[in-house]
Amino acid sequence: MQKKVFQLLADNTSGVLSRISGLFSRRGYNIESITAGVTADPRYSRITIVASGDDEILEQIEKQVGKLVDVRDIKELKPDESVYRELVLIKVKVTTAEQRQDIISIKDLFRAKIIDVATESLMIEMTGTQSKIEAFLGMLENYEILELARTGIAGLGRGTKNVTIL
Secondary structure, three states, rough: EEEEEEEEEEOOOOOHHHHHHHHHHHOOOOEEEEEEEEEEOOOOOEEEEEEEOHHHHHHHHHHHHHHHHEEEEEEEEOOHHHHEEEEEEEEEEEEOEEEEEEEHHHHHHHHOOEEEEOOEEEEEEEEOOOOHHHHHHHHHOOOOEEEEEEEEOOOEOOOOOOOOOO
């Protein structure tokens, strides 16, 4: 099993995300993460999908998604030719001043930000690659994580070579 990151440009219409995810569920394909948002041109949405499977399944995913009426362009974002980022929000329980300082030190190592402070918790925001986020979460394993929210990967190809203009 391997993972691939696909970037789609699709019409920014109601139901487009449902039709795309429906194709995955009908075919029994797995979505590791999916993010969507409007582009600089409000007629289109950029959707980033991380899918897993063997080479044959991943090839079928690309072909089937590319056939959808709403999808204007699909391409694979290869790791060495692209930039991927994910956002994570983490609420960590803190009961002592020492714990609070330890978490602040860990946060500083990863260039994360504290975005909310309460008497018994800190909320931390961090963006980075999935491996950076996993490493950060690993450093927090000795602390109680009260809540966690991850956005999934957003990505773009490097340079101007593969820019799609519709």
